[in-house]
Amino acid sequence: MGxxxxxxxxSGNPNSGKSTIFNNLTGAHQHVGNYPGVTxxxxxxxxxxxxxxxxxxxxxxxxxxSAYSDDEIVARDFIIKEKLDVIVHIVDSSNLERNLYLTTQxxxxxxxxxxxxxxxxxxxxxxxxxxxxxxxxxxGVAIVPTVGNKNKGTKELLETIVKVYKGKIKTKxxxxxxxxxxxDEMNKLDKVVKRDISLVGRYPLRWLIxxxxxxxxxxxxxxxxxxxxQEAIAQNEKSRQHIKLHFGDIxxxxxxxxxxxxxxxxxxxxxxxxxxQRHDLSDRIDKVILNRILGIPIFALVMYAIFKFxxxxxxxxxxxxxxxxxxxxxxxxxxxxxxxxxxxxxxxLIGGVGGVLGFFPLVLFMFFxxxxxxxxxxxxxxxxxxxxxxxxxxxxxxxxxxxxxxxNGCVVPGLMATRTLESKKDRLITMMVTPFMICGxxxxxxxxxxxxxxxxxxxxxxMFLMYVLSVIIAFGSxxxxxxxxxxxxxSHFVMELPPYRIPTIKGLLLxxxxxxxxxxxxxxxxIVLISIIIWAGFTFPQISPGEGASEETTTFIxxxxxxxxxxxxxxxxxxxxxxxxxxxxxALITGVVAKEVVVSTFGTMYSLGxxxxxxxxxxxxxxxxxxxxxxxxxxxxxxxxxxxxPCFVAIAVFYRESGSQLKWTLFLIxxxxxxxxGVSFIVYQGGRLLGFGV
Amino acid sequence: MERIIVLALVFTSFGLLMWKMINLLKGKDSCSxxxxxxxxxxxMSIGKSCYGKDK
Numbered sequence: 001m002g003x004x005x006x007x008x009x010x011s012g013n014p015n016s017g018k019s020t021i022f023n024n025l026t027g028a029h030q031h032v033g034n035y036p037g038v039t040x041x042x043x044x045x046x047x048x049x050x051x052x053x054x055x056x057x058x059x060x061x062x063x064x065x066s067a068y069s070d071d072e073i074v075a076r077d078f079i080i081k082e083k084l085d086v087i088v089h090i091v092d093s094s095n096l097e098r099n100l101y102l103t104t105q106x107x108x109x110x111x112x113x114x115x116x117x118x119x120x121x122x123x124x125x126x127x128x129x130x131x132x133x134x135x136x137x138x139x140g141v142a143i144v145p146t147v148g149n150k151n152k153g154t155k156e157l158l159e160t161i162v163k164v165y166k167g168k169i170k171t172k173x174x175x176x177x178x179x180x181x182x183x184d185e186m187n188k189l190d191k192v193v194k195r196d197i198s199l200v201g202r203y204p205l206r207w208l209i210x211x212x213x214x215x216x217x218x219x220x221x222x223x224x225x226x227x228x229x230q231e232a233i234a235q236n237e238k239s240r241q242h243i244k245l246h247f248g249d250i251x252x253x254x255x256x257x258x259x260x261x262x263x264x265x266x267x268x269x270x271x272x273x274x275x276x277q278r279h280d281l282s283d284r285i286d287k288v289i290l291n292r293i294l295g296i297p298i299f300a301l302v303m304y305a306i307f308k309f310x311x312x313x314x315x316x317x318x319x320x321x322x323x324x325x326x327x328x329x330x331x332x333x334x335x336x337x338x339x340x341x342x343x344x345x346x347x348x349l350i351g352g353v354g355g356v357l358g359f360f361p362l363v364l365f366m367f368f369x370x371x372x373x374x375x376x377x378x379x380x381x382x383x384x385x386x387x388x389x390x391x392x393x394x395x396x397x398x399x400x401x402x403x404x405x406x407x408n409g410c411v412v413p414g415l416m417a418t419r420t421l422e423s424k425k426d427r428l429i430t431m432m433v434t435p436f437m438i439c440g441x442x443x444x445x446x447x448x449x450x451x452x453x454x455x456x457x458x459x460x461x462x463m464f465l466m467y468v469l470s471v472i473i474a475f476g477s478x479x480x481x482x483x484x485x486x487x488x489x490x491s492h493f494v495m496e497l498p499p500y501r502i503p504t505i506k507g508l509l510l511x512x513x514x515x516x517x518x519x520x521x522x523x524x525x526x527i528v529l530i531s532i533i534i535w536a537g538f539t540f541p542q543i544s545p546g547e548g549a550s551e552e553t554t555t556f557i558x559x560x561x562x563x564x565x566x567x568x569x570x571x572x573x574x575x576x577x578x579x580x581x582x583x584x585x586x587a588l589i590t591g592v593v594a595k596e597v598v599v600s601t602f603g604t605m606y607s608l609g610x611x612x613x614x615x616x617x618x619x620x621x622x623x624x625x626x627x628x629x630x631x632x633x634x635x636x637x638x639x640x641x642x643x644x645x646p647c648f649v650a651i652a653v654f655y656r657e658s659g660s661q662l663k664w665t666l667f668l669i670x671x672x673x674x675x676x677x678g679v680s681f682i683v684y685q686g687g688r689l690l691g692f693g694v
Numbered sequence: 695m696e697r698i699i700v701l702a703l704v705f706t707s708f709g710l711l712m713w714k715m716i717n718l719l720k721g722k723d724s725c726s727x728x729x730x731x732x733x734x735x736x737x738m739s740i741g742k743s744c745y746g747k748d749k
Contacts, residue, residue, distance in 0.1 A: 339696055340696050340697055340700050341696050341699065341700055344700050344703065525714065526711070526714060528707075529707045529708075529710050529711040529714070530711060532703065532704055532707040533704065533707055533708055533711065535704075536704040593711075648715065
């Protein structure tokens with residue numbers, strides 16, 4: 001029986017020691033020819049090892065696999081067409097970041113990859129201390145340190161090649177995340193390209209798409225001959241144009257940036273530098289921002305700055321919006337005859353929806369500030385900084401992303417973003433704690449109560465305190481869950497560190513609007529509908545006023561004895577220990593439909609409670625005037641809103657994303673509600689014991 | 695008459711809300727960003743934001 005044949009190719013940068021390794025492997029058994037059609041030298045050789053006949057091709061030395069030179073085209077065509085068993089990528093360890101750029105492109109070709117970390121002695125002399133095992137895990141490849149000119153590591157390299165060939169070492173080439181904007185465009189191209197099955201059979205799909213966005217002439221040529229040519233090229237043009245507009249730069253640059261970001265993140269995780277210094281600007285900024293001691297305080301400062309900016313600049317505009325809705329209510333009260341329909345419009349629609357829409361500017365300012373830090377490249381660093389802290393609490397580094405998405409807008413996409421977590425347990429833990437974040441829907445509740453019960457200058461401070469508390473609660477919950485419920489090890493991954501950029505105004509405004517639109521859309525649909533139902537809940541059944549009762553007393557009795565009032569009274573004993581009355585109970589129940597509804601419920605209640613509609617003030621003023629409330633009760637209420645169960649949509653998505661497991665969904669509902677009640681109880685009763693709010 | 699109109703509006707709203715909720719449960723309309731659970735899943739399958747409608 002003949003020996004089993006293994007086909008491998010050596011790739012690498014020029015001067016990476018590729019030829020030396022090739023000579024070490026093949027000895028005298030080599031011959032030189034040309035690749036067909038080009039004058040690029042083709043060196044081939046063979047050797048026998050552990051019963052295998054290994055055929056080795058030395059590919060031309062290249063820095064990348066673009067279509068700029070014959071060498072690059074030959075190398076990548078050979079890799080794609082020859083269906084090699086293993087690619088050995090020779091990396092100059094002393095010049096790691098530049099060499100790994102080619103690695104990222106080989107990873108995209110989805111080939112079994114072994115990295116020979118050559119000149120490892122030189123790297124050590126330069127003061128580098130590399131964690132090869134971790135790097136291999138992060139990149140999803142096999143790694144062997146070698147010293148070509150001393151023929152060190154050759155045997156280990158061959159052993160690894162055979163193991164990869166036999167499948168004893170799995171290489172899976174981790175996918176680089178090119179960021180949300182590029183990802184969106186890649187998804188659009190994906191939809192079009194994969195319709196041509198023959199194309200997908202011949203080339204790795206993701207590689208094709210990345211190359212299309214890079215405007216690779218040869219890939220575009222291949223595509224022009226496909227059955228989806230017209231549509232794919234048109235979509236590619238659109239996608240490239242969109243990326244250009246968003247980043248103010250061509251996609252090739254953005255893609256290269258992301259690859260270097262990925263490399264930078266991988267090196268940061270695995271490489272310790274003792275002598276070599278990094279000098280470029282990004283590295284110098286990172287030295288401060290990613291500093292072990294300063295990293296977290298800087299992140300806290302950034303979050304504080306976001307809240308400060310939001311509250312300071314949105315305050316006057318929120319005031320105008322509130323005045324506008326007050327004015328609208330007044331006008332409607334004048335032109336619609338007094339009665340049920342007037343109450344429907346003024347108290348139900350304007351009072352309910354207006355309360356939510358009044359905070360629209362605040363939401364926009366918040367999204368703008370967060371988009372600024374995202375686009376500048378800081379948020380990726382924040383994930384890196386938080387990774388170490390999060391792992392101590394049993395959270396995966398990738399958990400930062402879903403939690404940040406929830407803070408940036410909505411828990412629903414946050415829950416879906418947990419799909420990036422491979423371990424089911426890590427994913428479930430992240431899904432359990434993601435709803436604790438302050439989403440865009442909770443913002444109006446905080447803005448309303450903070451504005452009503454705390455000094456204006458303290459707004460950002462209280463909001464920041466709430467944010468810190470949400471993080472503490474999320475981390476604490478994760479720790480408990482990991483320790484007692486979902487035990488297991490947390491895996492590692494590469495955190496991309498893209499270079500810093502100055503965000504474009506257009507990009508920021510676009511992001512702000514996309515997220516703001518979500519808020520508006522919700523206000524125009526679910527909030528309108530639920531506001532009407534809440535109004536009806538407080539209006540029916542209609543109670544006949546007793547003789548001699550004042551208008552104020554009649555309104556109060558009507559609300560208390562309405563359907564909503566009865567529900568509120570039913571839950572009052574549960575919410576009383578946390579400082580609420582029946583009205584707070586109703587608002588918390590309706591808030592399950594959507595968190596903004598807490599505000600619209602109060603809007604409707606206080607609007608109905610106003611004896612003279614034309615003299616009605618803003619909702620904040622109405623809350624201030626209500627003697628029931630004080631800052632301690634407001635704080636306890638906010639704590640409850642911060643922690644208690646997520647909205648209906650988020651619960652439905654949680655159910656789906658947890659694999660339709662009812663037990664976990666019920667656990668989420670139980671966990672968040674009990675925790676919310678417990679924390680609010682401590683805040684309220686503790687505050688009272690300390691003499692606040694008595 | 696006024697009472698009938700108002701009650702009709704209330705019940706219509708209730709019906710629409712229920713319809714919306716059922717759609718949410720069925721996964722047809724789970725995300726107000728992209729309006730479709732399937733789209734949302736595609737966008738979120740590897741990543742970060744699902745706010746973007748097709749621009």
